[in-house]
Amino acid sequence: MKQYTLVAFLVFLYQLSSLAQTKVSGVVSDTNDGPIPFANVVYANSSVGTITDENGRFYLESDNNYSELRISFIGFETKVIALDKKVTYNMEIELIEEANSLDEVVIYKGKTSKKNNPAIDILRKIWKNRRENGVKKFKQYQYDKYEKLEFDLNTIDSSLINSRIFKGMEFIFEDIDTSRITGKTYLPIFLNEAIYKVYGDNTINETKELLKGNKNAGFSDNQTLIAFVKDLYSDYDVYDNYLKFFDKSFTSPLSRTGINVYNYVLTDSSYIGDKWCYNIVYYPRRKNELTFKGDFWVNDTTWALKEINLEVTKSANINWIKDLYIEQEFDVLNDSIFLITKDYFQSDFALNKKEKSRGVYGKRTTLYDNYKFDIKKDPKFYKSQVDPYNQDVYNREDAFWDQARMEALNKDEQKVYKLLDTLKTVKAFKRLYNIGTILASGYIEFDGWDFGPLFSTVGFNDIEGWRLRAGGRTYFTSNDRWRIEGYGAYGFRDDKFKYGISGKYLIDRKSRLMVSLGNRRDVEQLGASLTNTNDVEGRSLASSAIITTGDNTRLTSINLTAFSMQIEPRKNLTLGVTTSFRTLKPADRGLFSLDFVDPDTGELKTEITQTEIATQLAYTPNRKTTGYGVDRIIVNDGDYATLFLNYGVGVKGILESDFDYQKIQFLYGQPWNIGGFGRLTTSLELGKIYGEVPLGLLSVVPGNQTYISIYNTFPLLNFYEFVTDTYASLHLQHNFNGRIFSRIPLLRKLNLRELVGFRAVFGELSDENILLSAPSGETLLAPDIDPYWEYSFGVGNIFKVFRIDFHFRGNYFDNPDARKFGVTGAFGFYF
Template identity: 25%
Template sequence: MRRICLLKLSLLIFILGIAVQHSVAQQKISGTVVDGVTGKGVPQTSIRVQGTSDGTSCDAFGRFSLTTDAQLPLELVVSAIGYKEMLVGVDTSQKHLHIALENDKNVIDAVEISRRQKYRNRNPAVDIIHQVIKNKRSNRLENQPRLSFQQYDKLQFGLVNPSEQYNKRMGSLRFFFDNVDTLTSPGNKLLTIFMQEQLSDVYSKNDPKAFKKRVKSIKQTDFDDRYVNNHNIQSYLSYLFQDIEIYDENIFLINKLFLSPIANNAPVFYKYYIADTIDTEDGRFIELNFEPRNKTDLLLSGKLRITTDGRFAVQGATLHANKEANLNWVNDITIDLYFRPNSERYMFLVRSHVDIMFGTNRNDAVYGRKTTYNYDYDFSPSFSDDIFKGAPTEVLTTAKDNEKLVHQQRPVQLSPVENRVYANVDSLNNNRTFRTMLVAGYLLAQGFYPAGPVEFGPLEYLYSRNNIEGNRIRLSGRTTLRFSEKVFIEGYLAYGTQDGAVKYFMRPTFSLNGKSVAAFPAHYLQLAVQHDIFDPGRMLGFKKGDSFFQSIRSNRPTKWMDTYAYQFKHLIEFGNHVSLQSSFIHHRRRAIGDLEFISSGDVQQDISNINTNELEFILRWAPKEKFYYRNLTRNTIIEKYPVFNLQYNRGLKGFWSGDYAFDAVRASVSKRFFLNQFGFADMTLSGGKIWGALPYPLLEMPNVFRDEDTRHEIDFSMMRSMEFVADEYIRLAFEHQLEGFILNKIPLIKKLKLREIWGGKMFYGRLSDLNNPYISKDVILFDTDADGNIMTHVFDNKVPYWEGKVGIDNIFRLLRVEYIRRLNYTGLPNVDKDRYRVSLHLNF
C-alpha cells in the first residue's frame, strides 16, 4: 500500500514539475484591435502566432488575450473581414498591444444582424456574398492549370420504413425486408433496393479547358435483365442525382434547376445572415445562413462557410429544399458539401452527400442517396492530352468485369447492411415469387409479355381499327438477350377483318463489332421487309401508327396505300456521340380504298403504282447524350445539350422499277433552355428541301408523326391528315414550362402548386411549280374527301401555319389540362379551331 502511495506521490511531483516548467516557458500577450479610421474596436478579429497553431479572436470590443509557447520575439498575424491582413512584432518590452487595422477596398461594416429585425438588402452578410460572387472564377478548382484525382461514387435507392406486414406476408421474400439500415437516417428504417459503386480517374486542364472522367470499376445490384434494364435504372438515378457544383449558377437535381445561393443574381432571390465564426484546423471561417425571399420558388435554404483569407471561397455548404417549394413527391432534400485547402489555399471538394426523401407530404416512401469522395489530388500531374479524346465521361469496357477494384480501393468501407444488399438482390433474382412480380410489372410498364428467348407485344398494338381493315388484329414480338445479344429480331403479323388481308413485318439486326446491338457505341447491319397499309408520308417501321390509342384520335388517317417496303441499313456510332446511318430503301405503293393516284397531265390516267428506290444518309450528333434504351429503341435524357440531325436522300430512277430521281436534304436541331427561376423551354427547329418532280405522297407532309428520333418529333394536333404538302419547308416547335413562377405568387392559389405552360408550333412550306398539280403535268392530283373537298393544300405565299396552346400542369400532381387553338387557315373545310386536352403527367 505504501508503494502505491509513493508511486502516486512521485507521479504527482513529476506532473507538477512539468506544469511549472511549461508555465514558465509560456508567454501571455494581450491587446486591442481597432479600426485605423474610426478608432472603434474590431470584433471577431483573428489573432494567430506566426508559425504555430496558437491563436484566438477578439471579443465584441476588439480585445484579445492569448497564451503561447513560442519564444519572444515573435510575430502575430492579424486578420479581419474588410481589413488588410497585418503582421505585428512582439518583443519583451511590450505588455499590451494596440493594433490599428487598415480598411481593405472591400469594406464590410461590423454590424450585428438579427433575424428578428427587418431584413436589409445591404448588410455585412450580403457584402460577403458579393465578394464570394466576385471571386467565384478564381476559386473554381477547374481553373487550375492541370489537375487529377480519384473519385468514388455510391448511389443508393430504396424504401423508407417498409411496413412490418411485409415480413409477415411476403413469405419467401421475407429475408430481403430484414436488411434495414437504422443508423444513417435517425428515426427511419431504410431498405436499399438498388446500389451502385464506381471508381473513376478524373482529369482536367484549363488551357484549353477540357475534362475527362474515366470510370474504371463498377459494382452494382443487377436485377434479371429479362424484365429490368439495369442500365436505365442507373441512368435515371444518375440523372436525378447529378454532381453538385456550388459555383455554378444553378444546381440541377431531380429534373429541377435550383438557383445557387452564390449565383450572380442570388442576392435578388435570397436573404443572408451572419450566423457565426468558426475556427478549425483548416482555418477560420464565417458561417452564413441564407433563405429564399419567396419560399415557393425553386430555391434553397441552409448554411455556407466562407474563408476569411481574402479569397472568399466556400469551405462547406449545407443546402435544403423548402417544403413550400413547387415540388411533387419530394419531402426533403439535403445536400452537404465539404472542401479542404491545398498548399496554395485553393479549396477542393473532398466529399459531397445528397439525400432525398420521396413520398407524400405526410409520409416518406422512397429514398435516394448519392455520396461522392474525391481523394488523391494531384495539382501538377503529368498526362497526355490524348486522354481527353472521346466523351467527357467514359465507362471503360472492363469496368463491370473489374468490380473487385471497388472492394479493394473504396475510401470508406460499407456497413454490414450495405454489404448484404448485393447478395440479397442475387437471391431475389432466383426467387419464383419475385420473378412473377417482375413479369406482371414488365407487362404493365412495357406492354410486352416475356417468354424466354422472345417477348410478345406491345399490348396496345394488339387491336386497332381503321376504315380499310375494319378491326385489325396484330400479333407481334421481338427477341430478347436470352436469344442473343448480337442478333435482334422484331416483327409482326396483322389481319384486317374487313379487307381480309394479311400484313407482315420482319426486321433482323446483326452486330458488327462483337458486342450487343443495343450497347453504345453500336455498330450493326439491319434488314427489313414490310407489307402493310400506310397513310401517305409515313415510312416503314415496327410501330407505324396503328396502335389502339392512335386509331381513335380525331385526326386519324382515312386515306391509305398498300405498300411493300424493303430496307438495308448500316449504322455506326462513335464515342463522341456522332453516328452515321446509311440505308437503301425500296418502296412499292398502290392506292387503295377511296384514294386515287390520277395524273395531273391527264385526268383519265390512273397511276397504278408509285415505286421508289433511294439511298439515305443520316448524320447525327448528340454531344454528351445520355439515354434510356430497350433493345434498339432509345429515348434521350433531355439536358441542356442540343441534338443535331442532317439527312440526305437520293432517288434512283430506273433501278428495280424505280420511277423517280430526286434529291432531298433535311436538317434539324433540338435543345432545352434552362431559364433559372422562369422554368425551362424546349425548342425544335427543322427544315428541308426536295429537288425533283414527285407525286405529293413523297413530299413533306407535316401531319405525319415520325418516331425515328424522339428529340425531333413535332406533332401538329390541330392539322388534318394530308392537309398540307411542301417540297421546301421549315418546322418550329416551342414549349415553355414556367414551373409555377407566376401562380406561386398568388395567395391561396400557390398552395395548389399549379404550373403554367404555353407554347406554339409552326410549319411553313412552299411547293415548287414542278410539284404543283395545278401547274405541272408530271405529278398527280390532290385527292378529295367524301364530300368532294380537296384534302391537300398549298400554303399561301409567306403565311405559315400556326397553332398555339396554354395550359395548367400539376393538377392534383397528376393531370395536365391544355387549351390548343389553330391560329390560321381556319377557313379550310372540316377543320377544328380549338380543342381541350387532358393528359396524365407525373413530374417532380
C-alpha cells in the same frame, strides 16, 4: 418519367443497424404555439446541425455524443437544451421573442434585410472569388472518383412487414435502422459501387471519365438502372446560379440572384479544421418555388466553401420527391485552393409528400481524391473511344475493391451483397421482380425472347376499325450484339393482316458499326412528321389513335423494305446510309387517292413504287445512353440537342422505281433551361425536294387530329391540309414550371404549371407537282402566301399526371374544314 420508383422498390430488400450515438427530433414553436420554420438547430460546440422545415419540425443525429442542443432564429432568444439521453424524440421547444425584436409580422415571415446584412456582404465576396476555387482554376486536371449508389425502402412499419406482398420474405425485416437525415426507418434494397479516373482540359473544354471497376448487389446486368440514377443525380456545381435536378432548375443559395429568392442570416464563426469560417443559414423568401433551405461554412480569407448543406422545402413545385438533401465537403490545396472531397445526395421518392407516406430513398455518395494538375494530354485522348464494355471492369476481385475504395463499407452495406443471393432463390421475390420489369419495359420476359410492347396492343382508325397487335424481340442481355424484332397486326374492319420484321447486328462495339435489314407491310398516316426516315419499325400514332377529331381516312398501305449501315466515329455522332424500296397505295381507294400521271407515258397510276438511297448524319451532344449492344437506352431523353441532316436520292428504273429526285432535310432541336423561369423547348426544320414527285412522296405538314398533345405537330391542322415540296417550320414551347401560379394565393397549393406554345410553318409547292397529282382529286395547298401559325396556352401538373392545352389558329381560316380552336391533353409522369 422512368419507373425508377417501382424498379427500385422491387429490386430487393435488406437491413442496416444503427451507428449514430446522438439522435434528436421535435418541433420548434413560439409562445403562441405557432411553428417556427427554418430555425437553426445544432449540437452545441459543433458544426453539426439542421434547419426546421415549414412546420417547425426537425430531425438530427450524429455518430458522436453531444450533451446540449442549441436552437436559434432571428428575432428570438437562443435556447440551449441539455440532452440527458442519447436518443430524445418528439421534443417540444418554445422560443421567446427578444425584447428588441423586429416587427411581429417580419418575425413570423422570417424576412431578412437585403441592406446592412453581414451575410449578404459575405455572399458578395463569394461571388467575386467563385472562379478562383476548384479544378476550373487549372489548365488541366485529373482525379480519382469513388461513387456509391444505394436505394432504401423507408418508413417501415408493421402494416408493411405483415403485408402479403412480402410473404415468404419476412427475414428481410429482422433489423431496420433510422436515417440520419430524416429519422425514418429504412431498409437498404440496392447497392452499386464504381471507381473512375477523370481527366479534364479547361483550355479545350473537354472531359473524359474512364470506368475502372463496377460492382453491385447481385445483378451484373444493371447498367440501365445505374445510368438512369446517375443521370438523376447528375454532376452539379453549387457555385453555379442554378442547379439542375430531376429536369428542374433550382436556384442555388450562392446564386447572384439569391438575395431575391433567399433570406440569409450570419449565425456563427468557428474553426473548421484549421480554417476560420463563417456560418450562414439560408431559407426561401416564398413558398412553392424551386429553392433550398440549409446552411454553409465559408472561409474568411479565400471566401471559398468549406461545407454546405442543401435541403429542398416540401412546398417546392416538384413531383414524386418528398425530400431532397445534399451535403458537400471541401478541402484545401496549397493553403488557398478549395477542392471538393465529398458529395452526398439523398432523395426520397414517394407518391405524395405526407409525413407518414412510404417511399424509396435514393442515395449517392461520391468521394474525390488524388488530384493532379497541369498534366497535358493530346486532344485526341479526349476524342478517342475505348471498348465500352470491358467484362473485367464488372468482375473485379475483392482485393481490388479493398484497395480502391475511398470509404470502407459498413457491415450492413456488406450484407446487401449476400442478401440478394438469398432473395433470388425466393419465388415471391421473383414474381415481384418480374412484375416490375414488365411495367418498366413494356415487355414480358421469357428465356431469350420478350413479348410486347404491351402498350401498343390495341388501336383504332377509320380504315382498320379496331386493331390488335402482338409482337416480340430476341433479348438475352442489354449488350446483345444482334436482335430480331417482329410483330403481327389485324384490323377487324378491313379484315387484313399486317406485319413487320427486322434484324440488326453490331459488327464492332467500339465504332458501333451496325447493319440492319427489315420489311414492313402495314397501314399508316404519312406525313406524321416533316423530317422522316425509312424506319422499318416506325409507326405513327395518327394511324392507331383510338379517338380523333374529324375523319381519319387518308391512310396509306405501305410495303417497305430497307437495308442500312451506320457507324459512330465519335460519341453521339452517327453516320448512316439507307437503301429502301417501297410501294405506296391508299388503304381504301374509295376514301383516299394517291393517283398520278406517269410523266413519261402519260399513264394513270394508282400505286407509287420508289427506290431511294439516303445518307443521314445525326449529332446529339450530351446525350447519355446505357447498354453496349445493338440497342441502347437513352437515360436523359429530351435533355440534349439534336442535329439531323438527311440527303436522299430517288433512283428511277431500279426495281421499276417511278421517280428521280433529290431530297434534303435538316432538323435542329434544343431544350433550354432558362434558370428560374422554366424550360424552353425549340425545334427548327428545313427541307426541299428537287424534282417532280406525286403526293405520296411530298412533304406533308404534320397535322394532328387526335386529342393528344404531340410536340412538333400542328394541333389545328387536319391531315394533308398543307402539302409542300419546300418548307421551313418552327416550334416553341415554354414550361414556366409554376413560376406564375406560385404567386397566386388560390392556385399556389395546387402546384400547377403554366405552358405556352407557338408554331409556324412556311412552305411552297410547285405547279408541276400539283399537276402531277391532279388525278388524285386531292386539293393540294401550301402555306406560301403567309406562314401558317398557331399559339397555345396550357396547364400542366393537374393531379401530378395530366396536362391540358388550348390551341388557337392564327390564320388560313378559309381552308376547308379549318379548325379555329382545339383542346388536347396528355398523361405523363414528370418531376
